[in-house]
Amino acid sequence: AQELLEQGEIEGAQALLEVVKENTSKAEKKSQARTWALPFSVKLAELQVDEARAALDMAKLELAVVELELAKAIIAAPFDGIIADVYIDEGQQLSAMTYSSPAIYLVDPSNVEMSGEIDEIDISKVKLGQEAIITLIALPDKKVKGKVTFISPTGKVWEDEVSYKITITLGNPDEELKDGMSASAEIITNRRDNVLLIPNRAIQGSLENPWVEVVTDDETEKRQVTLGLSNGIYSEVLSGLKEGEKVVLPVT
Known part of the structure; x- marks a missing residue:
């Protein structure tokens, strides 16, 4: 009986050994299969990542195109x-x-521009930044200051006369000035302070030899004068007259 028991134990141990060997073999095969499958899985994942990145780049491009089209549709x-x-x-x-x-x-309405034209005789005197005094037909008692901000480099011919377009920018804080109003401008091309002025009507003679009639006691005398700046109405007297002297205004 003891021998039969030992023989049975041996056979059981051998069977268990075979099971262990079989399980070990299966485990080795599975491990080997996973080892071979791992590189393919990694490669597949890398391809999927690349595809996702390409899809993202395409989506960004489509978004940029849509945003560009939207920007074109907005009038700012x-x-x-x-x-x-x-x-x-x-x-x-x-x-x-x-x-x-x-x-x-x-x-x-807070900033207004006045467009006008300057004759070719005077355009050389006009410079950017010069001060201008604006008078409006609709507001004759109002004087508005402005500055020359544009001078056309090309002239316009009309009836054999050449003129140049200029723009004067002026403030309009009280918004009294309206679009389309008619106005005239005096551009200050030069300035003199504390000078002796006489009306241009008093000046006689020629540009080279101007003279005026000066009242002395009960008579008048012809006197040569040297003129300076003029605004078209008054002229500066550099020499020939003294402050307080009276001149004759010819009757027109």
Whole structure:
């Protein structure tokens, strides 16, 4: 009986050994399979990441295109102001190729520009930044100061006369000045302070030899004078007259 028991134990141990060997073999095969599959799994994951990155880049590109198209569809005001007129209708489709007119008319009432023309004889005296005094027909008692901000480099010929366009920028804090008002401007091309002035009507003779009639006691005398600046109404006297002397104004 003891021998049969020992023989049974041996056979059981051998069977268990075979099971262990079989399980070990299966485990080795699975391990080997996982070892071979791992590089393929990593490669597949890398491809999926590349595809995701490509899709993201494409989405960013499409977003940029949409944002660009949206920016083109927005009409942004170049400055703060008031919409004075609208030239398009709601729902109207516009194209730069087919529509060249402005969409809106925007004005800034706090800053006004006056456009005018200067004769070719005087244009050389006008410089950027020079001060100007503006008089308006609608507001004759109001004087508005401005500055020359533009001088056209090319002249315009009209009836054999050449003129140059200029722009004067002036402030409008109380917004009394309105678009389209008629005005005239005096541009200060030079300035003299504390000088002796006489009316241009009193000046006689020629540009080379100007003279005036000066009242002395009960008579008058002809006197040569040297002139300086003139604003078209008054002229500066550099020599030939003294302050307080009276001159004759010819009757016209």
